[in-house]
Amino acid sequence: MKNKDMHLNHNGLIVSVVDENDLTSGNREHLFTCSICKGEKEQLEKELKNFGLMAKKFAPLPRKKIILFPETSRNSWLRRPVYAAGFAVALLMIGLWWYQSVQVPQKNMTAELLLETEKDRQLMTEIFALEDNVLPDSCLFVSKGDYSYLDEEFMDFVIPVAKIQNNDGYFLYLKQKSMLMA
Amino acid sequence: MDMNFQIVKLVENAKKGDRTAMERLVDSFHDDIFRMVYYRTRSQMDAEDLTQEIFMKMLKKLPVLKDAGKFKPWLFSIALNRVKDFHRKKRILIFLGTTMQIDNDRQTPAKDGDNPEDCLMRKEFWKHFHRFARILSRREREIFLLRFVDYLGIREIAQVLKKSESTVKTHLYRAVKKFRQNEEFRDLFKGEL
Numbered sequence: 001m002k003n004k005d006m007h008l009n010h011n012g013l014i015v016s017v018v019d020e021n022d023l024t025s026g027n028r029e030h031l032f033t034c035s036i037c038k039g040e041k042e043q044l045e046k047e048l049k050n051f052g053l054m055a056k057k058f059a060p061l062p063r064k065k066i067i068l069f070p071e072t073s074r075n076s077w078l079r080r081p082v083y084a085a086g087f088a089v090a091l092l093m094i095g096l097w098w099y100q101s102v103q104v105p106q107k108n109m110t111a112e113l114l115l116e117t118e119k120d121r122q123l124m125t126e127i128f129a130l131e132d133n134v135l136p137d138s139c140l141f142v143s144k145g146d147y148s149y150l151d152e153e154f155m156d157f158v159i160p161v162a163k164i165q166n167n168d169g170y171f172l173y174l175k176q177k178s179m180l181m182a
Numbered sequence: 183m184d185m186n187f188q189i190v191k192l193v194e195n196a197k198k199g200d201r202t203a204m205e206r207l208v209d210s211f212h213d214d215i216f217r218m219v220y221y222r223t224r225s226q227m228d229a230e231d232l233t234q235e236i237f238m239k240m241l242k243k244l245p246v247l248k249d250a251g252k253f254k255p256w257l258f259s260i261a262l263n264r265v266k267d268f269h270r271k272k273r274i275l276i277f278l279g280t281t282m283q284i285d286n287d288r289q290t291p292a293k294d295g296d297n298p299e300d301c302l303m304r305k306e307f308w309k310h311f312h313r314f315a316r317i318l319s320r321r322e323r324e325i326f327l328l329r330f331v332d333y334l335g336i337r338e339i340a341q342v343l344k345k346s347e348s349t350v351k352t353h354l355y356r357a358v359k360k361f362r363q364n365e366e367f368r369d370l371f372k373g374e375l
Contacts, residue, residue: 010359010362011359013362014355014358014359014362015355017358018336018351018354018355018358019336019351022351044358044362046371047361047368047371047372048330048358048361048371049330050370050371050372051330051331051361051370051371052330052331052333054307054370054371055217055221055307055311055331056217056331058303058304058307058308059217059220059221060220060226061213061216062212062213062216062229062230062233063226063230064230064233064234066208066212066233066234066237067234068201068204068205068208068237068238068241069201
């Protein structure tokens with residue numbers, strides 16, 4: 001009965017704030033009926049509550065969002081230096097192979113060009129040869145040898161000039177000439 | 183639906199690998215954990231980095247959580263251990279001279295739309311907060327903050343610290359006693375907020 005009539009002391013008040021159930025039954029009954037003790041308890045609780053609210057008010061808000069599942073691209077195998085180096089070497093090899101495969105046809109084209117030039121050169125040689133001697137090979141035996149020392153006058157003497165009327169006459173003339181040479 | 187029931191449901195789904203549940207869990211506790219870390223580090227950048235690490239660890243350890251109903255104290259115990267590690271490493275770095283102690287008051291960031299009066303109040307609050315925290319023993323400080331700043335119940339605090347409820351109450355009693363005796367500090371909280 002004594003406890004019930006006495007106000008809560010300093011310790012009792014703190015115990016009531018920490019956990020009201022830990023008060024003795026007498027103190028608990030007193031607290032329930034005494035407005036002074038109840039007021040003191042509520043004041044202390046209010047101060048503690050304000051302490052928490054003020055801490056919350058004066059704390060900043062988080063600026064960063066929590067990333068639970070990083071994107072796979074950020075964690076891709078290419079980000080690992082060893083793999084990245086391997087990948088770079090592979091790229092280099094592919095590049096070299098490609099460069100060579102482009103170079104080979106170019107070399108072939110050069111060879112073809114050289115062959116063509118050689119053919120052209122041969123053709124030009126033949127043309128120059130024909131310029132020197134317009135007769136076909138089959139007729140070369142007719143003109144074999146050098147008769148430059150025989151002038152036109154002598155030739156006219158040996159072979160009288162026949163009037164060439166047509167191709168037959170020309171062949172006749174050649175025949176006569178070849179017979180003379182033989 | 184009851185909030186605790188929702189959390190339990192989310193934890194159970196997250197344990198099964200439900201990504202949406204995991205993300206919702208993080209959203210539910212992000213601000214609480216960030217503030218909890220900030221009160222103990224007083225650096226926004228450190229608090230943000232540590233919060234990220236805490237949630238990554240939560241994700242990793244979630245499958246071994248036996249009782250989904252104890253998720254909140256379990257998460258806070260992860261956070262508390264991470265903060266302890268942080269302080270331990272910081273102390274070693276300061277001892278080795280590779281980093282220096284930065285005055286916490288200078289790190290208090292201003293919020294958008296803060297007027298000079300708010301700024302001053304904020305500085306004043308954190309100054310007193312620190313002064314008061316130094317009066318308390320490490321255990322008292324931890325329990326006091328968990329109870330009145332992080333809003334955890336006695337049983338939850340006992341689970342976080344792996345101590346008995348009576349031990350928690352004893353330390354809390356001492357801390358509240360010191361709070362009540364500190365008139366200067368209490369004056370800050372007497373009016374209406």
